[in-house]
Amino acid sequence: MRRTLVAAVLLTAPVLAACTENTDAASTEGGGDPRALAVTSSDEACEVSATEAPAGTLTFDVTNAGSQVTEFYLLGEDGLRIVGEVENVGPSLSRQLVVNAPAGTYVTACKPGMAGEGIRADFTVTGSDDDVEVSTDDQELVATAQQNYQAYVRDQSDQLLVRTREFVELYEAGEDDRARALYPVARTHWERIETVAESFGDLDPQMDAREADLEPGQEWTGWHRIEKDLWPGRAERYTPLTAKQRATYAQDLLANTETLDQRIGELEFTVDQIANGSRGLLEEVATGKVTGEEEYWSRTDLYDFQANVDGARVGYEGVKPLLAEKDPELAEQLDTRFAALQDLLDEQREGEGFVSYDDLSQPEVKALSDAVNALSEPLSRLTAAVLA
Numbered sequence: 001m002r003r004t005l006v007a008a009v010l011l012t013a014p015v016l017a018a019c020t021e022n023t024d025a026a027s028t029e030g031g032g033d034p035r036a037l038a039v040t041s042s043d044e045a046c047e048v049s050a051t052e053a054p055a056g057t058l059t060f061d062v063t064n065a066g067s068q069v070t071e072f073y074l075l076g077e078d079g080l081r082i083v084g085e086v087e088n089v090g091p092s093l094s095r096q097l098v099v100n101a102p103a104g105t106y107v108t109a110c111k112p113g114m115a116g117e118g119i120r121a122d123f124t125v126t127g128s129d130d131d132v133e134v135s136t137d138d139q140e141l142v143a144t145a146q147q148n149y150q151a152y153v154r155d156q157s158d159q160l161l162v163r164t165r166e167f168v169e170l171y172e173a174g175e176d177d178r179a180r181a182l183y184p185v186a187r188t189h190w191e192r193i194e195t196v197a198e199s200f201g202d203l204d205p206q207m208d209a210r211e212a213d214l215e216p217g218q219e220w221t222g223w224h225r226i227e228k229d230l231w232p233g234r235a236e237r238y239t240p241l242t243a244k245q246r247a248t249y250a251q252d253l254l255a256n257t258e259t260l261d262q263r264i265g266e267l268e269f270t271v272d273q274i275a276n277g278s279r280g281l282l283e284e285v286a287t288g289k290v291t292g293e294e295e296y297w298s299r300t301d302l303y304d305f306q307a308n309v310d311g312a313r314v315g316y317e318g319v320k321p322l323l324a325e326k327d328p329e330l331a332e333q334l335d336t337r338f339a340a341l342q343d344l345l346d347e348q349r350e351g352e353g354f355v356s357y358d359d360l361s362q363p364e365v366k367a368l369s370d371a372v373n374a375l376s377e378p379l380s381r382l383t384a385a386v387l388a
Contacts, residue, residue: 046110191307
């Protein structure tokens, strides 16, 4: 992953992170400092010397015992927010991550090969007498939010590329059941950063155009073209794509995803872009996901719904420390309404995913729509509030 070290935001406190090359691994064994943790990353494992530590300044000494370049992350409880990271740890080398972390639930992750979700485990920071101070320096909070969101978007783009490669391989091989199962999972990473992807006007219509939205003469390519081929049941008459046609559409999707990943790696974000992106993602929910129009063939709209909400929430939480100083009432209202919407989404979970959109009753659709609208109003005031 092409990252710089992130000083990231978690909840209402800025988390300051730093790394040092080729440090000696610290250990908590033998009654040592409980905030000094040793991490051993190999090709198949991510071993952390403890599963919890007291709040305060934590030091992770990361040693690469594998054959591939690796990365180490401390993530927020949702596994999305990047609290801190170290990158480009070569075989037999060590690097150090220092983060100032308040009490809470976290996730550790090593990424052998610097791709995909990585090898993850839960990590707990317990309460302690060492309070994590909240800076009142607006510039510091803005810089932290920018760095955090940049890392988040790049990470999601990286995971989108990995999942798309897997999906393309399955689809071209005719393994349709496995391709159908992976389709909404892969698209989750697109939907979490949809407004960023849409900023590249040439790529979005090639990758995410719906059949109903095609302009006269526009060639239909991308995710939804393949979606129809995998789920043609709602079509009155449909001729399945040939193996050659499948390969053409699949490779086109993969090539565009690689281009998107390259372009995203060059982006930087302002605080107003982060706040506006949060609002924009919720608008995507209101105009496509809650109505069941996005995934017309597969009916996997609730996966997209959740992913858009994930992206909106991560963007909001990135600027929340700044908002908490400028408009604490708005911050509290947004927290409450994000939680209410998430509770309704959780009611529609099935295994590790969601029920088909067709399984929703009209009252359930209305409840979700009402919750989206209730969140949209205060979220529309976010950008002005953080820039005030």
